[in-house]
Amino acid sequence: MSHTLFDLTGRVALVTGSSRGLGRAIAAGLAAAGATVVLNGRDPDRLEAARAELGAEAVAFDVTDEAAVSAGVAALTERHGGIDILVNNAGFQHRQPMLELALADWEAVLRTDLTSAFVVGRAVASGMLERGRGKIINICSVQTALARPSIAAYTAAKGGLRNLTQAMTAEWAGHGLQVNGIAPGYFDTELTAALVADADFSAWVTGRTPAGRWGRTEDLVGPAVFLASDASAFVNGQVLFVDGGMTAVV
Template identity: 45%
Template sequence: MQTSADLFRLDGRLALVTAGASGIGQALAIGLAQAGADLIVTRHHQGCEATVAAIEALGRRCQVMDADLSDAAVPERLIEAVVARHGRLDVLVNNAGAIRRAAAEDVSSEDWHAVLQLNLHAAWQLAQSAGRQMLDQGQGRIINIASLLSMQGGIRVPAYAASKHGLLGLTRALANEWAGRGVGVNAIAPGYITTANTAPLRADPQRERQVLERIPAGRWGQPADLVGAAVFLASPAAAYVHGQLLAVDGGWMAR
């Protein structure tokens, strides 16, 4: 007899998490493995030794693939390589992303295009290629790591805000087409999480105080705070959840 706990199990599933060497990607990869999935994680510049060791210690398999997703030729080749080796893909977590801070009037064309390429275009390429495989399988889950700036404008990050607004729109558009064909597409909006991307904010006493004053939970989030949301959206428990943005933000959006 299936229990409610069984709904959150990912045994026998194969998940791909981009940028899994550290931070949010590492936490999500390990969390999916704890739920029973085998993992493929991508890296660019960084090693993935700690991620692999943690996943293998759980008795799950973990493959590391080098992938510079800022290169527009790479995302489709990545999915092709995964399918060629494993014959399937059950879960895609589009986690790789970048942020470049500058006053709007000073943002260079190079920075604008670099952020849009990685945060939105690569996510689209991966989702489209993975979605084709999942549609053939008749099942699959895609989880896009969006942002609170999918709903807000932010300060000094116009390219990032534009890319994350676009990622939410993409999430909803794909859900509209694929929900009835067995493929779930949803997004997670992390709040202010202690990662390399937020290090400049945490190093600025005024900005850190302003951030903490608005978070009802009274603290910065940790990458591990996102694991439950990712496991839920990847699992059978979310079978009727499509096109949603789940904010994991300590209550930020409630203020």
């Protein structure tokens, strides 16, 4: 019974920003649980390498381009009959003090980290609503609840993503969709390699995290499978913090 609840066999999952890092780990985890996974990214070479390694499908489109998103989602829907699981993972970071932050850089972060979840989420949800079922998982961050100097745009975007998750729930939960978020803490990935290598910063992270370590990409697999599966059928509008306890302590 418990195993069946987490079985994703027969489900189609689209994971944005999944050619590397956390998105790639989540995609691999969903595939291991039985889902047919479709990877997404903007770099064709990196995307192809991930596709070959995971034995998955891949579709390259810019998640901030509404026309490209519509075309990509339509093609996937025609090929598979629908998308059952969407993981809005695409995003990036830009570190700069607010007084020095150019408006164009602020807007680029919000467009990629927040607006893309609205654009892709709406495109995919349209088909989910027609079928009366679907799972949307928005990848948030500890910066959904916390702030640090020099990452104002990222903090604003991730806080907005939590509220977008709740807004999607308010409009779509009554039609069979479950929309939730995962908020990773500080994770050791190729994108954070420089921070992990910085002895002072790494000491701050491990000291600030009750678990006493950086997150590992595999730490996100269980939460993602849970929120993508029937095990979370009555979980809606929540953000699950996977941060080793960072947000639980002062």
